[in-house]
Amino acid sequence: MSLVALSGNPRAGSRTLLVARTLAEAIAARTDAGPPVSLDLAEVAPQLFSESAPEVDRFAETLAGSSVAVVATPVYKASYTGLLKAFLDRYPSGGLQGVLAVPVVVSASPAHSFVAEHLLRPLLVELGALAPTRPFAVTEKQLPDLDGLVGAWADEAAALVSALLRVRRAGAGA
Secondary structure, three states, rough: EEEEEEEEOOOOHHHHHHHHHHHHHHHHHHOOOEEEEEEEEEHHHHOOOOOHHHHHHHHHHHHHOEEEEEEEEEEEEEOOOOOHHHOOOOOOOOOOOEEEEEEEEEEHHHHHHHHHHHHHHHHHHHHEEEEEEEEEEEEHHHHHHHHHHHOOOHHHHHHHHHHHHHHHHHHHHH
16 A cells, blocks of 8 residues: 655745645555645756656655555635646546546635535546545635644545555455
């Protein structure tokens, strides 16, 4: 089982990456998904449109091969970032088949929490990911209480994530 924390923020080492890692660590602590691996798209952004981009390919393979993927984006112009969209556009329909995805948004306003549910989740599902949990949305003002918010979300989602991982493992062994 593998767990990935992916940040679609164009700034390296962003708060979005912090949120993704914190949520992935909480999932890992409550399930048998394994230790999280962090992927910061800001690190590979200059290579994203290159014909030869081995680091981008490695990121894409890591995400597609994960059991659980925390996919996080800041809200830009009431949507996910172009960086995240350009990266996810590398996959064909069904390219994330079987990955349990958790849509995550970090925004300035609570009014933007819809981005996770109504924009990011459908994109991940189109790519074949399962997104059965409630998305995680946090505002910049809530970041000082990140551990508490993440803990509450992870406590609520842990049973479902664990059950789906058991089903996936049983299907892989069949």
